[in-house]
Amino acid sequence: MIRPSLRAAHAADLRLYHVTDSELSGGIDAVPAVVVAAVRGGAGMIQLRDKHATDADLVALVRECREVLRAGLGPRAAQIPLVVDDRLAVAEQTRCHLHVGQDDVPPSRAREILGDDLMIGVSTGTPGQVDEALADGSADVLGIGPIRATDTKTDAAAPLGLDGLAACLAPWAAARRTAGAQGRDLTCTVAIGGIDAVLAGQVAATGVEGVCVVSRIAAAADPERAAAELLAAFEEGSRRG
Numbered sequence: 001m002i003r004p005s006l007r008a009a010h011a012a013d014l015r016l017y018h019v020t021d022s023e024l025s026g027g028i029d030a031v032p033a034v035v036v037a038a039v040r041g042g043a044g045m046i047q048l049r050d051k052h053a054t055d056a057d058l059v060a061l062v063r064e065c066r067e068v069l070r071a072g073l074g075p076r077a078a079q080i081p082l083v084v085d086d087r088l089a090v091a092e093q094t095r096c097h098l099h100v101g102q103d104d105v106p107p108s109r110a111r112e113i114l115g116d117d118l119m120i121g122v123s124t125g126t127p128g129q130v131d132e133a134l135a136d137g138s139a140d141v142l143g144i145g146p147i148r149a150t151d152t153k154t155d156a157a158a159p160l161g162l163d164g165l166a167a168c169l170a171p172w173a174a175a176r177r178t179a180g181a182q183g184r185d186l187t188c189t190v191a192i193g194g195i196d197a198v199l200a201g202q203v204a205a206t207g208v209e210g211v212c213v214v215s216r217i218a219a220a221a222d223p224e225r226a227a228a229e230l231l232a233a234f235e236e237g238s239r240r241g
Contacts, residue, residue: 018212020048041225197230216230
C-alpha cells in the first residue's frame with residue numbers, strides 16, 4: 001500500500017518549488033504576499049524557511065500563508081502544499097509538511113511523529129546520501145544540491161554542478177526502475193541551489209522532477225513574473241531533455 005504522503009508528493013506540481021527568504025522579501029511580514037505571487041506565477045509547492053524566526057513566528061506564518069492563499073486562490077489553494085523547513089514542532093502543531101537537512105531531526109523520527117499523511121522532504125548532496133534516504137524510506141521528496149553556489153545558505157556544501165546532480169540522480173533512477181517494475185512509487189526529486197532561468201532549463205534536461213528556487217523569486221521586483229519565467233524555462237528544458 002502506498003503511503004498517503006508519497007501519493008501526495010506524486011500528485012503535487014513540483015516543477016517549481018519556491019523556498020521563502022524573509023530577509024530577501026523585506027521581512028517575515030512580507031513573505032505571504034510573495035508566496036501568493038509565486039503561486040500565481042506557477043509555483044506548485046512552497047517551503048517556509050526562516051532560520052532566525054521563533055517557532056511561534058513560523059506557526060503564525062504558516063497560518064497567515066494558508067489564509068492569504070485561500071483568499072487569493074479560492075479552492076485551488078488546497079492544491080498548494082506548504083512545507084516548513086527544519087521545525088518538527090511547528091510541522092506537528094500546524095499539520096504542515098516538513099523538510100529536514102542532514103543535520104536536522106532524522107526523517108525516520110519525523111515520520112514517527114508526523115504520521116503517514118504529511119510529506120517529508122530531505123536534503124541530499126551526494127549519491128551516498130541519496131542511497132541512505134532511499135533505504136530509510138521515510139522521505140517523499142529529495143532535495144538535491146546545491147547545484148551552484150548560493151548566498152542564501154551560507155553553510156551549504158560545495159556546488160555539485162550538472163555532473164554532480166546526474167551522479168546523485170543515478171541511484172534514484174535505478175531504484176525508480178526497480179520500483180516501477182514492482183508497481184511501486186518512489187520518492188520524488190527536486191534540485192536546489194543558485195538556480196536561475198538558464199540553469200532551470202539545464203537541470204530539467206537531467207530528468208529531475210522540479211527546481212527549488214529561493215532568491216530569484218524572493219528578491220525579485222515582480223515575484224509572479226519571475227516564477228513564470230522560471231517555470232517556462234524548466235518546461236522548455238524538459239521538452240528538450
